[in-house]
Amino acid sequence: MVKIKKTAGTFLLTFTIIIAVFSISYAPLSSNNRKQTDYQGRFDNVLNLSFTPDSNKDIATTIFSDKGAWHGYSTPDDPEYSGGFSGPLIMDLNGRWLSKNFSQLHLKDSKGIINLSSAKRIIHYYPGKIVQKYKHGTLIITQTLIFINNRTAAFKTEISTLIDQKQEIDIFLTGSLMPEIDSKIEVVENRIIVKINKRGRRVVQRTIPEFKNIKTSDSGRQYSTGIKKVKIYKNSPFSFITIQQHFLETDEKYLQKIDFERELVKNADRWNNYFSLYFSGETKYKHKERFNRLAAKAIITLISNWRSPAKDLLHGGTFPSISYQGFYGFWSWDSWKHAVAYSGFAPEIAKTNILSIFDYQDRYGMVSDCIFTDKKRNNRRNSKPPLAAWSVWKVYEATHDKIFLKKILPKLDRYHNWWYTYRDHDKDGLCEYGSTDGTRIAAAWESGMDNAVRFDNLKIVKNSKRAWSFAQESVDLNSYLYADKIYLALMHDLLNEGKKAEKLRLQAKELKSKILLKMFNKEKRYFFDISIDTEKQILIYGPEGWIPLWAKIATFKEAEPVKQIILNRNKFNTLIPFPTLAADDPKFTPEKGYWRGPVWLDQAYFGIKGLRNYGFNKEADLLTLKFLNNAEGLLSNVPIHENYHPITGKRLNAANFSWSAAHILMMLKME
Numbered sequence: 001m002v003k004i005k006k007t008a009g010t011f012l013l014t015f016t017i018i019i020a021v022f023s024i025s026y027a028p029l030s031s032n033n034r035k036q037t038d039y040q041g042r043f044d045n046v047l048n049l050s051f052t053p054d055s056n057k058d059i060a061t062t063i064f065s066d067k068g069a070w071h072g073y074s075t076p077d078d079p080e081y082s083g084g085f086s087g088p089l090i091m092d093l094n095g096r097w098l099s100k101n102f103s104q105l106h107l108k109d110s111k112g113i114i115n116l117s118s119a120k121r122i123i124h125y126y127p128g129k130i131v132q133k134y135k136h137g138t139l140i141i142t143q144t145l146i147f148i149n150n151r152t153a154a155f156k157t158e159i160s161t162l163i164d165q166k167q168e169i170d171i172f173l174t175g176s177l178m179p180e181i182d183s184k185i186e187v188v189e190n191r192i193i194v195k196i197n198k199r200g201r202r203v204v205q206r207t208i209p210e211f212k213n214i215k216t217s218d219s220g221r222q223y224s225t226g227i228k229k230v231k232i233y234k235n236s237p238f239s240f241i242t243i244q245q246h247f248l249e250t251d252e253k254y255l256q257k258i259d260f261e262r263e264l265v266k267n268a269d270r271w272n273n274y275f276s277l278y279f280s281g282e283t284k285y286k287h288k289e290r291f292n293r294l295a296a297k298a299i300i301t302l303i304s305n306w307r308s309p310a311k312d313l314l315h316g317g318t319f320p321s322i323s324y325q326g327f328y329g330f331w332s333w334d335s336w337k338h339a340v341a342y343s344g345f346a347p348e349i350a351k352t353n354i355l356s357i358f359d360y361q362d363r364y365g366m367v368s369d370c371i372f373t374d375k376k377r378n379n380r381r382n383s384k385p386p387l388a389a390w391s392v393w394k395v396y397e398a399t400h401d402k403i404f405l406k407k408i409l410p411k412l413d414r415y416h417n418w419w420y421t422y423r424d425h426d427k428d429g430l431c432e433y434g435s436t437d438g439t440r441i442a443a444a445w446e447s448g449m450d451n452a453v454r455f456d457n458l459k460i461v462k463n464s465k466r467a468w469s470f471a472q473e474s475v476d477l478n479s480y481l482y483a484d485k486i487y488l489a490l491m492h493d494l495l496n497e498g499k500k501a502e503k504l505r506l507q508a509k510e511l512k513s514k515i516l517l518k519m520f521n522k523e524k525r526y527f528f529d530i531s532i533d534t535e536k537q538i539l540i541y542g543p544e545g546w547i548p549l550w551a552k553i554a555t556f557k558e559a560e561p562v563k564q565i566i567l568n569r570n571k572f573n574t575l576i577p578f579p580t581l582a583a584d585d586p587k588f589t590p591e592k593g594y595w596r597g598p599v600w601l602d603q604a605y606f607g608i609k610g611l612r613n614y615g616f617n618k619e620a621d622l623l624t625l626k627f628l629n630n631a632e633g634l635l636s637n638v639p640i641h642e643n644y645h646p647i648t649g650k651r652l653n654a655a656n657f658s659w660s661a662a663h664i665l666m667m668l669k670m671e
Contacts, residue, residue, distance in 0.1 A: 549610025
């Protein structure tokens with residue numbers, strides 16, 4: 001019998017494992033009528049998945065997930081855990097590895113244990129699918145992992161021989177819980193179940209032929225099961241399916257059976273469709289395969305971070321990063337950026353990203369900063385910059401879905417008006433970032449630029465019972481609100497609401513005049529925030545100063561000098577262009593400063609798009625390529641990061657970051 005390694009553990013979710021084993025090999029569906037390009041096969045290993053967790057919280061790595069599932073996997077880099085997949089990683093309010101390999105394959109023949117750790121292994125991480133192959137002596141083992149639905153992953157193990165003679169082997173599966181997981185393995189009628197809290201999780205295990213005699217040991221911390229004397233032939237491999245399902249709620253249903261070969265075809269069709277949609281339009285750098293592979297990496301990053309509805313999350317959405325414990329929820333302006341990117345390859349996911357945030361819009365019109373599976377944790381202390389109308393309009397351009405537009409437009413109107421009701425302290429038509437609880441930190445969060453230098457030492461002023469503002473009118477906020485008015489007017493025109501559209505355009509014209517008059521500094525050749533108390537400009541060079549170009553507020557008279565500031569190597573034209581603080585500022589500290597120097601991809605995109613809006617395409621191309629070629633690891637198989645060091649190009653902060661991936665997709669298509 002195989003010796004089971006001893007481990008133990010803790011967690012706050014419920015996880016159930018189904019192991020279904022089939023001796024029947026299903027014939028693949030005919031593809032004669034399918035003429036899709038095989039993008040799935042083309043974009044092999046654009047990310048490196050090799051990883052074995054040391055602890056259950058060790059998630060700072062690339063993780064494979066799909067279909068909006070709340071669990072994921074990597075491929076073991078520790079030979080001791082060969083024969084299966086690292087995980088599953090279980091997600092809810094945080095991420096926890098259930099096991100280093102909860103369904104580890106072991107083989108035994110007449111000579112004894114077959115040591116897969118010494119076998120030759122080849123790993124292929126295709127978009128939406130992992131295939132790993134082991135060769136040990138005359139045996140070939142192939143394991144293929146895909147997601148079947150938003151709660152179910154399945155992997156097929158196929159064992160064959162290279163010789164003509166029959167081989168007879170024993171097959172075992174073992175699994176053990178991570179030491180920190182405070183649960184135990186239960187066996188009910190050949191089902192393996194891990195219950196991690198009392199709220200329920202269950203799953204069915206069926207085996208054909210059945211892996212009976214499931215045994216637990218170490219007080220339920222480990223299990224083993226197997227089937228003996230399996231006959232393997234050269235042209236008749238033995239195969240079985242392992243199904244793992246993660247349920248977050250008690251009323252979710254088991255998957256009773258699957259047709260794995262049919263699911264493989266559906267998986268390929270879906271992923272090829274993502275890429276077909278993305279590459280169908282004009283893409284400036286499409287002739288360069290390294291940039292196509294980067295686009296594939298960005299799409300994989302978004303899909304791996306995509307979560308389906310669960311508990312208090314009523315629509316699906318996207319984590320900022322699956323690889324960082326603090327990002328297991330949906331953030332509002334992140335979601336709107338994600339939706340713009342999704343609209344180019346998965347428009348239905350784009351819609352749910354927007355709807356998920358507006359599910360928690362309050363009666364005043366405010367949109368929460370972030371939302372979670374437990375709504376008690378939703379952050380209502382602040383909102384986020386108003387990019388929702390831009391996002392909705394981009395989704396409409398991709399789908400022409402007027403039903404969606406009609407559903408969301410009243411919510412967008414209420415959100416837009418909320419800013420002027422609760423974030424315009426002196427009622428002059430220029431808004432400020434603020435908070436609902438009077439704290440400075442929440443007001444900084446509302447800007448999205450948490451520790452930006454322009455907010456240093458700012459006081460906060462009370463507007464009303466539930467509303468406080470920074471004593472500073474921000475140029476980016478008011479530029480976003482200008483764009484908001486333009487997009488809302490377009491939507492009202494489409495829905496035959498011309499009077500509302502005309503009113504919004506008049507308001508936009510007035511706001512544009514105020515921004516140009518009060519916020520552009522002719523001497524400094526840049527846009528700046530304004531102090532409410534002194535009405536003087538806050539002379540800090542940050543990305544907020546190029547947002548008027550993205551919003552098309554500037555005339556050419558203002559856009560030209562802003563372009564020159566952007567191209568200045570002492571300010572924003574660094575190795576990785578568009579730092580979030582000018583490089584010659586005394587407080588420029590990209591090594592430590594979250595928004596005090598690192599290059600964030602959203603702000604870089606707004607700068608590039610702003611240049612393109614005024615015909616500065618040569619400069620936009622130069623800066624785009626400078627970023628793409630100099631950002632560490634971007635064109636290799638390492639993950640896309642939250643931000644980058646503007647001087648060295650080094651990757652910074654969270655890996656597998658969604659809005660970075662989203663804006664890369666926009667940059668490559670010049671969206």
